[in-house]
Amino acid sequence: MTRATHWVIAALLAIPAALIATKVAVLDYRMSDVLPRTEYHVSLTMTLDGHGRDVKIRTYLPVSDDHQAITAEQQSASELHLGFEAEAGDRLGVWTGGGVGDRAEARFAFSVLSEHVRYQLDPGIAVPASYPESVAPLLRPEESIQVDSPEIATLAHRLGADRGDVRSRLERIYGFTSAMAQRPFKGTTDALTALRLGEASCNGKSRLLVALARHVGIPARLVGGIILGRGSKKTSHQWVEVYVGGHWVPMCPTNHHFAELPASYLVLYRGDKSLFRHTADINFDYRFTITSDRVPSPKAKAAFRVFNVWALFDRLGLPFSLLRTILMLPIGALVVVVFRNVIGMPTFGTFLPALIAAAANETGAGWGLIAVLILVAIVFLARGAVHRLELLHSPTLAILLAAVAVAILGTALAADHVGLHRLTRITMFPLAVMAITAERFYLTLTERGGTSAGKELAGTLVVMLACHAVMGSLALQVMVIGFPEILLWVVAADIYLGRWVGVRLSEYLRFRPVLTPGSPS
C-alpha cells in the first residue's frame, strides 16, 4: 500500500472520530437521543344500529401537549357528521346524524409520538393555604369521590397523610393505593367502595387516591385515556393528576408510576367522566386498533443541520425507512466487497446482493429469497423454451423479462387465491432489481453453464442474507443515522480492501497445488 493511500485512510478514520467526539463532548449529543422512537397509529372504530332515528355520539379525542404529539388525524363515517367541541381543556368529537340506519360506522384515526415524562417532587413544599380559583374546586367532593367521608378521614390520619409536606403526604397516599389488590373489575367503583373492599380496578384506586389527596388539601383529578400497544382493544384506563407547586403531576396507582407518565399512556380527557356518551338503545360498540412503527427521534433529525436530507424527506413525504435504506446501502456494499475480495464468493453482478437486500428490507429477507428463487426458476424455464428458436441476445432477454413480469403477477394472484397474503408482497419487489438479477443469471447460465450459474446463485443468496443481517442491524442503523460521518469509515475500509493483496479464502482451496505441493489435492 502506498504512502498516499495510508494518509487518505488515516484522514478518513480521523475526520469522523473528530466529528463524533465534538458532537458528544461539545454538543452534548447522546446515543439515546438518536434511538428511533415508536410511533403509534391509533384507529377508533365505532359501530351502531340507528334504527332510522336521530343519533348522537360523543367521545374525547386526544390533544397534543408536552407528553404526546398527535398528528395525521383522519376521519370517515357513514351517515354521521363529525363536529368538534371544547370542554374545559378537553376536546370532544361529536358525531350526529338524522335517520341513521343500522350498521352505521364512524372511524377516527391519528398518530401518536409520545414521551416518558418524569417529575421531580422537591421535599419541603408545604400544603398551601389557598389555591388559584381554577384549581380550588378540585378539592371538593364529587358523587364518586367522597372527600368528606369519615372513613376517608380515618384512613388519611392512619396513613399519616394529614401531616408533613406535600411529597410525604402523596407518597403515603400513593403507597397505600398502589399496594391495594388489583381487580379486573368492569364498571365504575367509587372511592368509598374501593376503600371498603380493599381492592379495586384502575378507576376505583384512582378515585380513592383523588379523595385522599383532596382530603389532605392537595387538588387532584382523574385522567382518562388508553394504554398504547399493538393490537386491538376496548379497555380504557384511568389514572390521576395531583396539583403540586403549580404543576399537574401524573401518577398511576394501578401500574405503579409515581410522578411519571410512561410514553405508552395516551391522555384523552381529565375529570371523572365517561369516555363515550351516546343516544340510548343503538347497540353501540367501539374498538381501538393500534399499530406501531419506528421513526427517528426529533433530536436525531435535528442533528442534520448541514446535510439536511431529513427535512427534504419530510417535505417530500418519503418514508423514514427509505432514508434508512439509502444510508445503509454503502455498508451493504462493504459487506459485498468483503465476500467477494476476502472470501472469494461469486455473486451475480457486483452489488446486486446489496440491492436485493435493500429491496428485501421492505418485504423481509425471506420474501427476498423467495422472489430471487422464483425469478431464477422462471428465467431457467423460459430460457429452455426460447433456446431452440436461436434468437439474438437482446430479444431473448426481453422475452425472459416478460416471463418474469407475468410470473410475478401470477405468483401474487395464486398466493392471494390460496390465502397466502404475505407472498403477494412479491409484487413490492423492485422490478429494476428483478430485471438485473434475471439478466445476470441468464448471462452466466449461457456463457459459463449451469454449474457456474448455480454457484453464483448460492453466493448471491448467502451474501444477500449477510447484507440483510448487517443492514438490518438496529445498532448499526442508529449509529449511521445519528452519525452519518461513519460512512467515511466505510469508505476507508473500502480503500483498504481496494489495495489489499492477500489471498482470498476460496483461493486457499483453488491453489492447493501451489500452497501444499506434494500432498494429494
Place this chain on the structure above:
Amino acid sequence: MIAAARGLYAVARRWRQVLAHRDELYGINRRNVELVYAENPRRHYPIADDKLLAKQHLAAAGVPTPATLHVCEGLFAIPRVLAALADESQIVIKPANGAGGQGIVVLGERLGPGRWRKAGGDPYTVRELQRHLAEIVLGSHTDMLADQAFVERRIVPEPLFHELWTEGLCDVRVITHGAVPVMAMVRVPTRESDGRANLHQGGLGLAVELAHGRTFRAVHRGQAITHHPESNMPLVGLDLPRWDEVLAVARRAAAAVPLGYLGCDVVVDAVLGPLVLEINARPGLEIQNVHGYGLGRALAAAGCR
C-alpha cells in the same frame, strides 16, 4: 486425545507449509493490484481485448500473426464477406472482442457450393455462416453493443501439437513481464473440454521449462498426470518444436504493446512457424496450479522481482 493432538499437529504442519508458499502465490487481488493495475493502464486494454487492433499493433512491429483474410464490420458487410468466402476452405471466423474462445467457428474442407465441414466433422451451411456473422456483429459474444467479425486462414499445427489434439489447435500461453517471458504452458483441448483449451472444462495444461522448452508437469482438472487421459500419449518430457522462436515472438509481441504484464498465446504453424494468436491483458492464474508453484517464484527466477 492422542488422535486429536496428532490431527492438530498435522493441521499445524500443513498450515506452516501453506504460509511458506503463500508469498509466492499470486491470488486475484495481488495480480490485479501489483500486476494488472500497476503495469497495464486501463486505457490500453482495447489493444489486447480487440483482436483486430492487437493484430494491427503486432503487425506494425513485425510480429508474425495469422493473416486476416476478411473483416466484417457490420450487417451491411455480410453479403460481401459471404461472397468472398464462397470458394474458400480451411478458414476460421472469429469475433474481434470474444473471450474464452467464444464465437469462434473453424471451417475445414469445402463440401460444395455454400457447404463446408466444420472442425470436428459436422456440416456447416452458408445460412449458418450468415447467421453467425450477424450474431457476432450484433455483439452476441461480447459485453459491447456491437462487434466486428474477421476471417483468418486456418493454422496447420506443427506435428507435435497436432498429435496432442488432432482435431484442432493447441497453443502456448507465455506470461511476460516487461517483455520478459516468465512462465509458459501448453493448453491442450480434449474431447471432454469439447475442443476448447479451457482448463476448467477438462482441457490439459502442460508446464514448460522456459530455458529448454521441455514439458515437466501436466495437469488435468487440478490433478497432476503423466499421460493423456484420452490418447494415453506421454505428456511430460516433451521437447516443444521451435521453442526459441516461440519465446522470441512472445518477447517481440510484449514489446510491441504498452502493456507490461501479458499473456501471449502463440501457435506453431507447420509452415509459418510461431505466430501470435492473441494477447491478454488479464491472463488467468491457473498456470500456477499447472506449474505447481506460484507466479512470485517465476517472477523472481526471471529477475523481474
